[in-house]
Amino acid sequence: xxxxxxxLKRFRLHAGLFLVALILPLVVTEFWVHVFTEILILGLFASxxxxxxxxxxxxxxxxxxxxxxxxxxxxxxxVKLQWPLFVCLPASMITAGIGALILGYFCVKLRGIxxxxxxxxxxxxxxxxxxxxxxxxxxxxxxxxxxxPVWLFKANAYYYFSLAVVTIGMILLYIITESxxxxxxxxxxxxxxxxxxxxxxxxxxxxxxxxxxGMFCGLAGALWGPFNRSVAPDLCSWQxxxxxxxxxxxxxxxxxxxxxxxxxxxxxxNAFVTGFTEYWPLVSGLVMIIxxxxxxxxxxxIIKSKGYFSPRNVGDVKNE
Amino acid sequence: xxxxxxxxxxxxxxxxxxxxxxxxxxxxxIFGVMNILxxxxxxxxxxxxxxxxxxxxLMEAHQFALWVSIPLAALATAxxxxxxxxxxxxxxxxxxxHEQLLIxxxxxxxxxxxxxxxxGPTDRLIVRPSIIQKPIHLFGAPIDSYFIFVILIGFxxxxxLWWFLKYTKYGHIVKAAVFSREMVGALGIPxxxxxxxxxxxxxxxxxxxxxxxxxxxxxxxxxxxxxxIQAFCVVVIGGFGSLMGTLVGSLIVGEVFSFAILYWPDGAxxxxxVITAAILIVRPWGLFGTPLRA
Numbered sequence: 001x002x003x004x005x006x007x008l009k010r011f012r013l014h015a016g017l018f019l020v021a022l023i024l025p026l027v028v029t030e031f032w033v034h035v036f037t038e039i040l041i042l043g044l045f046a047s048x049x050x051x052x053x054x055x056x057x058x059x060x061x062x063x064x065x066x067x068x069x070x071x072x073x074x075x076x077x078x079v080k081l082q083w084p085l086f087v088c089l090p091a092s093m094i095t096a097g098i099g100a101l102i103l104g105y106f107c108v109k110l111r112g113i114x115x116x117x118x119x120x121x122x123x124x125x126x127x128x129x130x131x132x133x134x135x136x137x138x139x140x141x142x143x144x145x146x147x148x149p150v151w152l153f154k155a156n157a158y159y160y161f162s163l164a165v166v167t168i169g170m171i172l173l174y175i176i177t178e179s180x181x182x183x184x185x186x187x188x189x190x191x192x193x194x195x196x197x198x199x200x201x202x203x204x205x206x207x208x209x210x211x212x213x214g215m216f217c218g219l220a221g222a223l224w225g226p227f228n229r230s231v232a233p234d235l236c237s238w239q240x241x242x243x244x245x246x247x248x249x250x251x252x253x254x255x256x257x258x259x260x261x262x263x264x265x266x267x268x269x270n271a272f273v274t275g276f277t278e279y280w281p282l283v284s285g286l287v288m289i290i291x292x293x294x295x296x297x298x299x300x301x302i303i304k305s306k307g308y309f310s311p312r313n314v315g316d317v318k319n320e
Numbered sequence: 321x322x323x324x325x326x327x328x329x330x331x332x333x334x335x336x337x338x339x340x341x342x343x344x345x346x347x348x349x350i351f352g353v354m355n356i357l358x359x360x361x362x363x364x365x366x367x368x369x370x371x372x373x374x375x376x377x378l379m380e381a382h383q384f385a386l387w388v389s390i391p392l393a394a395l396a397t398a399x400x401x402x403x404x405x406x407x408x409x410x411x412x413x414x415x416x417x418h419e420q421l422l423i424x425x426x427x428x429x430x431x432x433x434x435x436x437x438x439x440g441p442t443d444r445l446i447v448r449p450s451i452i453q454k455p456i457h458l459f460g461a462p463i464d465s466y467f468i469f470v471i472l473i474g475f476x477x478x479x480x481l482w483w484f485l486k487y488t489k490y491g492h493i494v495k496a497a498v499f500s501r502e503m504v505g506a507l508g509i510p511x512x513x514x515x516x517x518x519x520x521x522x523x524x525x526x527x528x529x530x531x532x533x534x535x536x537x538x539x540x541x542x543x544x545x546x547x548x549i550q551a552f553c554v555v556v557i558g559g560f561g562s563l564m565g566t567l568v569g570s571l572i573v574g575e576v577f578s579f580a581i582l583y584w585p586d587g588a589x590x591x592x593x594v595i596t597a598a599i600l601i602v603r604p605w606g607l608f609g610t611p612l613r614a
Contacts, residue, residue, distance in 0.1 A: 059418045106601050113357060113417060114604045117556055118597060124549055125593040132586040238549060242425055249422060279437070285429035292419050292426075293411060 013257065018167065025159050032271075033155040039267045040159075040166040041223045042247065046259030047173055048216030049244035054253030055177060056209050057189030059116045061241050062123025063217050065103070066096040068236030070218025072130060075143040075225040085149055089165065089222050096218020097211050099126070104210035108203050111192075120238055127236040142232035146225045162223050169219055174256060176212060185209055246284070250291050252298030261299055324461040329578055331458070335467040337574020338474025339536070342529030343547055344554040345481060345566050346522030352498050352561025353518045356409065356420050360427035362548035363435075364523050368397040368530020369539045370435060373444045376534070383449050390531035397527025398520050405519040410512065428544070436541060443538040466535060473532055477525060478567050485563065494518060498561055553596040559609020568607060 021040075025033045049063045070092035077083040077091060103122040110118055130137045137143070152158045176182055187195045188202055196202050225231045234240065243266065244259065251262030266284075273283045295302055347361045372386075372393035379385035408427065412420050448466060455462040485491040497504045497514055505511045533539070554573050558565025573592055580588035599606065 053418070059421065061421070106597060109601060110604050113560075114556075114600060116357075116417070116421065117552055118600045120549070121553065121556075121593045121596045121600070125590060125597070128589045128593070132590070239545065242422075245418065245422060245425075249418065279433045281429035282433035282437075285426035285433070288422055288426035288429075289408070292415075292422050296419075 017257070017260075021163055025156050030155045033159050035267060035271045037155070037159045037162050037227055038271075039263050040162045041220050041227065042243065042267055043260035043263035044166045044169050044223070045217055045220035046244040046247035046251075046263050047170060047256075048213050048220060050248045050253055050259045051173070051177070051185075051209055051213040051216075053245070053248055054258070055182065055185045055189060056206060057192075058111065058206075059245070060107075060119040060213075061116045061238060061245065062103075062119035062121075062126075063213070063244055064236050064238070064240035065123040065126035066100050066214035066217035067221035067224075067240070068126060068130060068231075068233070069099045070096040070221030071225045071231045071235050072137060072143070072221075073218070074222040075146045075231040076137075078146050078226070079143055085152070085226060089219060092218045092222035093215040096221065097215040099218075100211045100214025101207070104207050104214065108206040108210055120241065123236065123238055123241050127233060127238070130236055131233040137233070140233055142230055143225075144230045146229055146231065148226035152226070158227055162227065165219070165223060169216055170260070173216060177256060181205070181208070246288055248298075250287075250295075250298050252300030254297065255300035258298055258300050265299070324459060327459055328461040328463060329582060330575065331461070331463050331467055331471075333575040333578025334571070335464075335470045335536075335574070336578055337571040338471055339529060339533060340547070340550060340554050340574055341474050341567055341570035342477060342525055342532065344551040344558075344570055345477065345563065346525040346529075347551050348555045348558070348561055348563070348566045349481075349494075349525075350519055350522040351555065353494055354409075354413065354515050356412070356424065357417075357552075358522070359421060359424035359548065360404075360431055361424075361522070361526055362544035362551060363428045363431040364397055364401055365526040365530040365533070365547065366435060366539070366544040367400065367431065368393050368527030369534040369543075370439050370444065370530075371396050371527070372531035372534040373446055373539055374439075376446050380447075383451070386446065386449055386535055389534075390528065393531035393534075394524055394528035397530065398524035401523025401527070402516065402520040404523075405516050409519060410516070413512075413515065428548070432542070432544065441541055443540045444534070445538045446535045448535050470532055470536070473528070477528070478563070481525075481563055490517075550592065553592055556596055556606055557599050559606025562606065562608040565606050565608030 021036070024036060028036075045063070045067055049060065052058055052060045052063070073092040073095040074085070074088040077088045078085065083091070103119075103125075107115060107118050107122065131140055133139065147153075148158060148161075152161050177185075184195070184200060184205055188200075188205060192202055221235065224235070247262030247266050248259040249262070250265055251260065252258035269284065269287065270280060274280050277283070291298070343362055343365050347358060350356060350358050350361070372389045375389035375392045376385050379388065404427065408423065412423050415423075452465040452469065454465065456465045456468060457463070483491075485495055493504065493509055493514060497509075497511065497518075501511055504514075550573060554569040555566060556569075557572060558567070558569030572595070576591060576595065577588050580591050584591075603609075
């Protein structure tokens with residue numbers, strides 16, 4: 001197989017999805033363009049979360065904190081200082097990264113259930129700071145009037161802008177996961193002790209990964225504010241931390257695109273269900289239970305077990 | 321500040337702490353034995369509160385209404401918990417951590433909406449029986465007499481659980497199952513049955529706590545989401561599966577919250593998370609836990 005061919009084969013799913021994403025907003029109503037924008041943003045959020053969950057093997061229940069820090073950074077910079085959106089996005093990544101560095105320093109000392117609870121406690125910590133700090137964050141009123149620049153006002157325009165940012169983000173994430181660093185993370189996930197024995201500073205690698213994940217969560221959050229025209233402290237709540245977990249589990253945490261596919265299902269379902277009932281938590285809870293009980297490995301796990309096509313998996317030892 | 325005032329603040333912290341203990345002890349028991357961190361635990365607590373309200377409103381005219389409603393609510397919640405265990409929790413014993421967390425998280429979402437469907441969005445308020453409407457004066461400080469009742473119930477459950485684990489045969493089995501479930505299973509003790517009853521016992525305590533809570537203030541949708549995080553904090557501070565630790569952890573959180581709200585109202589909640597994080601970092605297994613289970 002020549003190189004070009006194998007490249008196409010390897011990325012046909014990614015390229016196909018990208019093409020669909022390019023064409024879709026031209027053929028649907030504005031409502032669905034909004035839904036697709038949401039899918040992109042939450043998909044980036046879930047993919048960033050999956051760096052910790054799928055690649056590092058730890059469950060973080062507090063990623064909404066970094067999502068919220070990113071959203072608030074962009075919101076505050078745009079509302080209070082009128083910074084242009086282009087500067088706000090990297091600024092949000094930096095603040096979220098700093099937040100993840102400070103809190104992650106403590107989190108990566110723990111494993112398993114303790115890791116999950118500490119990330120959750122820190123998530124609530126960030127939530128309450130934002131919630132209580134009225135003079136700075138607006139408290140539970142949130143921040144209003146986060147208007148994107150005029151040329152991004154139309155739903156389609158903001159969609160393509162998000163698509164560009166998310167695509168760049170996803171490519172960067174992909175490069176990171178396929179790099180020696182990414183493979184070290186998989187090694188840590190599969191056998192932490194052995195990885196330590198070959199001379200790798202596991203805690204430092206986990207911290208770096210935590211920071212990268214936080215930065216991309218922050219980027220996703222930064223896209224959310226101008227899209228929604230406002231931010232609220234709920235973005236940081238532990239319920240919001242549960243969403244990327246669900247998306248990753250639903251799509252399949254052992255495939256790079258799993259969380260993004262999870263976001264497609266989750267957001268579609270949300271838009272569809274909230275159209276005729278207010279009981280979205282009930283429905284999403286039922287879907288969650290069905291997915292966890294009947295679909296181990298998520299959607300990609302099922303596709304793989306049926307052998308429709310064999311996506312490159314991210315290094316599940318059993319399957320290689 | 322006056323001493324009597326500090327004393328009454330201490331008593332309200334004690335009440336809050338023991339209420340947390342009632343929620344967290346079941347959580348800790350279930351995690352200690354079954355290794356399942358039950359996200360929906362506080363939702364069962366809220367269900368208990370609503371059921372208590374319903375029983376109370378049926379017997380509203382009578383003085384004894386509340387005293388009968390609380391145990392009835394505990395029993396009804398426990399029965400419901402038993403059903404949930406048999407139908408759902410049973411299937412996830414051997415699953416991974418994130419799957420157990422997601423399932424119980426999904427349960428919390430579903431049960432929260434079921435509460436909304438059954439009881440509606442309006443707040444519910446129980447009128448206390450006249451016997452506990454007037455405050456009691458202790459050391460010159462007026463103490464809500466219902467608080468005394470809550471404190472008594474909290475300590476009674478603590479002592480009851482301690483006695484159960486220390487002196488009864490089933491308590492011994494439960495404690496043994498914490499350390500080595502394979503060995504207990506090998507001795508011919510049906511582990512799944514033990515799990516079912518431990519879960520039901522945990523939910524019973526949660527239902528009891530909900531019943532007690534229902535007369536403290538109004539019963540409101542979404543009360544559970546706040547207290548579950550605090551209960552996690554309590555369990556982490558005290559150490560998973562340690563009864564003594566859960567009690568100490570709840571009292572710490574209750575008192576810290578009660579006094580912090582006086583001096584630094586905005587930071588009270590944040591302070592609890594700071595304490596939890598500090599303990600987790602220094603002693604991930606908690607104050608009274610053992611490193612073995614970390």
